[in-house]
Amino acid sequence: MTPLRLSLLVAMAKNRVIGRNNQLPWHLPADLKHFKFLTMGQTIVMGRKTFESIGRPLPGRANIIITRQTDYEAPGAIVVNSLEDALLICEENGSHDSEHFIIGGEKLYRQTIKICQRIYITEIQRDFEGDVYFPEFNRADWEEVQRDKHVSEKDDGLEFHFVVLERKGAVK
Numbered sequence: 007m008t009p010l011r012l013s014l015l016v017a018m019a020k021n022r023v024i025g026r027n028n029q030l031p032w033h034l035p036a037d038l039k040h041f042k043f044l045t046m047g048q049t050i051v052m053g054r055k056t057f058e059s060i061g062r063p064l065p066g067r068a069n070i071i072i073t074r075q076t077d078y079e080a081p082g083a084i085v086v087n088s089l090e091d092a093l094l095i096c097e098e099n100g101s102h103d104s105e106h107f108i109i110g111g112e113k114l115y116r117q118t119i120k121i122c123q124r125i126y127i128t129e130i131q132r133d134f135e136g137d138v139y140f141p142e143f144n145r146a147d148w149e150e151v152q153r154d155k156h157v158s159e160k161d162d163g164l165e166f167h168f169v170v171l172e173r174k175g176a177v178k
């Protein structure tokens with residue numbers, strides 16, 4: 007079995023907010039495009055609330071939904087009852103060059119940040135109101151290998167950075 011390439015993918019405001027009322031607090035089409043580009047053809051793993059916020063399985067990707075509900079149904083997606091089962095499916099179905107993405111929300115990020123090798127983070131350079139947050143983590147454990155700065159044409163020129171962090175010492 008090949009080692010699991012587990013990455014975390016998140017968009018976060020300056021005050022660490024990632025969501026509000028089970029929605030994204032901002033409208034950033036460029037970030038959605040970035041998300042699609044990174045995840046297409048790969049596996050995405052998400053908590054049940056994030057799945058319901060998206061509203062459907064995302065096409066072109068294996069969608070894994072984690073819930074404790076044993077009768078939860080989501081046609082077109084794979085439903086599991088634990089994080090361990092989700093990771094097992096990633097391991098069994100992945101090929102050598104597969105990348106598996108944890109795509110949220112807060113509850114999933116809190117459980118997985120310690121086991122991911124890479125973080126793709128869209129750093130939105132403004133505070134937003136919200137009710138879910140990206141967990142604090144020790145930046146010193148991570149090497150910033152990429153930062154692309156962008157400004158949105160809408161939203162009063164909202165600035166956002168596409169950042170890639172690699173865990174120091176991770177096998178690439």
Ligand SMILES: NC(=O)c1ccc[n+]([C@@H]2O[C@H](COP(=O)([O-])OP(=O)(O)OC[C@H]3O[C@@H](n4cnc5c(N)ncnc54)[C@H](OP(=O)(O)O)[C@@H]3O)[C@@H](O)[C@H]2O)c1
Binds near residue numbers: 059072
């Ligand atoms: N900005 C971003 O990049 C981003 C990305 C994703 C989501 N979000 C936002 O984040 C918010 C949702 O986050 P959230 O923390 O409320 O919810 P979540 O992490 O998406 O989902 C939580 C649910 O997942 C299930 N779950 C989590 N861990 C589990 C485990 N170990 N075993 C079994 N089931 C488990 C449980 O479902 P059951 O209750 O069914 O048992 C739990 O209630 C939304 O506002 C969304 O818009 C933002």
